[in-house]
Amino acid sequence: MSNPGGIDFSCPIPIVEHxxxxxxxxxxxxxxxxxxxxxxxxxxxxxxxxLPAHDSAVVEIAGGRLAMTTDTFVVRPxxxxxxxxxxxAVYGTVNDLAMSGARPLYLSAAFVLEEGLPMETxxxxxxxxxxxxxxxxxxxxxxxxxxxxxGHGDGIFINTAGVGRVMPGLDVAPQRVVPGDAVIVxxxxxxxxxxxxxVREGLGFESELQSDCASLAGLVEALAVLGHDLxxxxxxxxxxxxxxxxxxxxxxxxxxxxxQAAIPVSEPVSAxxxxxxxxxxxVANEGRLVAFVAEQAAExxxxxxxxxxxxxxxAIIGHVGEIxxxxxxVLSPLGGRRLLDLLSGEQMPRIC
Amino acid sequence: xxxxxxxxxxxxxxxLAAEIARTTTRPWSIxxxxxxxxxxxxxxxxxxxxxxxxxxxxxxxxxxxxxxLEMIDKALAIAAxxxxxxxxxxxxxxxxxxxxxxxxxxxxxxxxxxxxxxMDAVKLAQDNPARQVVFFAVGFETTAPANAMAVVxxxxxxxxxxxxxxxxxxxxxxxxxxxxxxxCRVQGFLAAGHVCxxxxxxxxxxxxxxxxxxxxxxxxxxxxxxQGLLMCIRQLEDGRAEVENQYARAVRNEGNPAAxxxxxxxxEVVPRKWRGIGEIPASGWALRESYAAFDADRRFGVAHITAxxxxxxIAGLVLQGQKKPRDCTAFGTRCxxxxxxxxxxxSAEGACSAYYRYRRG
Numbered sequence: 001m002s003n004p005g006g007i008d009f010s011c012p013i014p015i016v017e018h019x020x021x022x023x024x025x026x027x028x029x030x031x032x033x034x035x036x037x038x039x040x041x042x043x044x045x046x047x048x049x050x051l052p053a054h055d056s057a058v059v060e061i062a063g064g065r066l067a068m069t070t071d072t073f074v075v076r077p078x079x080x081x082x083x084x085x086x087x088x089a090v091y092g093t094v095n096d097l098a099m100s101g102a103r104p105l106y107l108s109a110a111f112v113l114e115e116g117l118p119m120e121t122x123x124x125x126x127x128x129x130x131x132x133x134x135x136x137x138x139x140x141x142x143x144x145x146x147x148x149x150x151g152h153g154d155g156i157f158i159n160t161a162g163v164g165r166v167m168p169g170l171d172v173a174p175q176r177v178v179p180g181d182a183v184i185v186x187x188x189x190x191x192x193x194x195x196x197x198x199v200r201e202g203l204g205f206e207s208e209l210q211s212d213c214a215s216l217a218g219l220v221e222a223l224a225v226l227g228h229d230l231x232x233x234x235x236x237x238x239x240x241x242x243x244x245x246x247x248x249x250x251x252x253x254x255x256x257x258x259x260q261a262a263i264p265v266s267e268p269v270s271a272x273x274x275x276x277x278x279x280x281x282x283v284a285n286e287g288r289l290v291a292f293v294a295e296q297a298a299e300x301x302x303x304x305x306x307x308x309x310x311x312x313x314x315a316i317i318g319h320v321g322e323i324x325x326x327x328x329x330v331l332s333p334l335g336g337r338r339l340l341d342l343l344s345g346e347q348m349p350r351i352c
Numbered sequence: 353x354x355x356x357x358x359x360x361x362x363x364x365x366x367x368l369a370a371e372i373a374r375t376t377t378r379p380w381s382i383x384x385x386x387x388x389x390x391x392x393x394x395x396x397x398x399x400x401x402x403x404x405x406x407x408x409x410x411x412x413x414x415x416x417x418x419x420x421l422e423m424i425d426k427a428l429a430i431a432a433x434x435x436x437x438x439x440x441x442x443x444x445x446x447x448x449x450x451x452x453x454x455x456x457x458x459x460x461x462x463x464x465x466x467x468x469x470x471m472d473a474v475k476l477a478q479d480n481p482a483r484q485v486v487f488f489a490v491g492f493e494t495t496a497p498a499n500a501m502a503v504v505x506x507x508x509x510x511x512x513x514x515x516x517x518x519x520x521x522x523x524x525x526x527x528x529x530x531x532x533x534x535x536c537r538v539q540g541f542l543a544a545g546h547v548c549x550x551x552x553x554x555x556x557x558x559x560x561x562x563x564x565x566x567x568x569x570x571x572x573x574x575x576x577x578x579q580g581l582l583m584c585i586r587q588l589e590d591g592r593a594e595v596e597n598q599y600a601r602a603v604r605n606e607g608n609p610a611a612x613x614x615x616x617x618x619x620e621v622v623p624r625k626w627r628g629i630g631e632i633p634a635s636g637w638a639l640r641e642s643y644a645a646f647d648a649d650r651r652f653g654v655a656h657i658t659a660x661x662x663x664x665x666i667a668g669l670v671l672q673g674q675k676k677p678r679d680c681t682a683f684g685t686r687c688x689x690x691x692x693x694x695x696x697x698x699s700a701e702g703a704c705s706a707y708y709r710y711r712r713g
Binding site: 333 | 360362394398400455458468689708709711
């Protein structure tokens, strides 16, 4: 192409397919979604009903409904302000079970250890897991250990799988989200991601950021009184609030509208995000959930959040609408609207 | 947050928007030069607050977008070498070169690392004496002083294993290239506040005189941008063409003398290719001969790498403000952040990515 100004317009060639696994395939964004929907789900789903993806699977068994999930934990550093990989491995799986309205019962714990890992480090991680599971009231009843050559692991990788019993009277699943539902977050966003980033990258912010890493099982148990008015729960891990809302908007074909001014973000997180050019709505949490609640039960739900110690500054941030299905819209505090998109992979700090 | 919330105040924004509406009597096209400003405009939906007569044009001030394809290819060639630790700011990692991006090189075994400061790369060079540490020095006048400082520091420390791949570009020559184009529709500029915090404002006076355009040095928060627009529109309505400073809390007329001194010590002005625009004379910085030992281009023999950029997307027209991202037939369909056809779709600051993320609906 050329133009009368003699300026040469140009553009790069697209990278259409990735022939190798990229970090972004695990980033909680669009690439990870493509991997799950394009490879894992077709390979494993069989002829069963195609339900929207959720944090754990629920199956009918004699005498009730059983929720099952699994999660693998890779985090650097292993210990960070407010938590460690052991706590994460317990809370992460417990929280995924709770998102199906289940009371967590049993966990498995599998370790991939790197040759040369100090035994003291492993001991601290295991003690932390034991303390976390005692706190939640879940039992670790089986496990596995593998050791890989030095340089072939990152200290410790942990996989936990868990089962729980779905609480009677609850049916918590994405397909129950309907227009009119209130969207409620259980607390301020972005603490875990920014706490880990501050130590991993040695950013040294003035006020220490603490991870929000915590069990949500007790909170969900408190919410159970809402019964069928509790439509869906999702914990806000990788990809943050933006990923959770987009997944539900896309899977259930609804539009979600949230108000920027209503979204709780603490000042240290907000400041750290400003410095790095990150949006807290995309930053990971490990102890926060978003709830979709029938319109008439929204205030009652908020009351429950406000009284529960696992919630910090909970807020009704928006609602499910009928216009713009499959999209999440944010109302700017200044009056305009913007789209909250699913990122390709992880957020990247900006140049300037 | 102190020093931030007051610049995002809704009541103040509405007042300024009303004042802009009162002041505007006819259509004006104003370019915000910096990608950071473009993002604030779309993120806070500031354009929706403006009267229909005001047309905002998104300028070429996104460092990721304007880095030429051949420079990305050089980075890819260097990063793939086994002895190299290649350090870059995060948002360069996804920018496609001729065949792949830095993320792909990393997944193929290249040691590619995200850093937050060029000084982190200097530290890596100290800690890894057996490896070659290369820093990808991209960006405008804003990132250049820290990059110059890293080179000075490496020289002081006698680090033989540190080098920089320099692709620095300068804002005023790009503004002149936009104005000199026969299709130019820009009638006024919001200049990039942080560039001026380093360089000062004096280099803009000859541009206002030559092209008769008002230039308002502007910050990046909603109130800054609305105030900058109001100042610019007042000049246009009055028939004035002056350099004004909206961002006085950060910008002094003479710039930052310490930063200017180190820039002069390390860099010299050279012609530079801009992705989507082509070569602009005296529009970039390269290392001076006295610092040639730290030039990755020479150290790794990649100077010969050139790349012809195929003309499929309208990135150039978008970067010059002659088209909006939505005017492109590939926008949002064949060109998305996952499969970018052009750099403005890759960078968080790129106009296409900003439209995709905030305005697809």
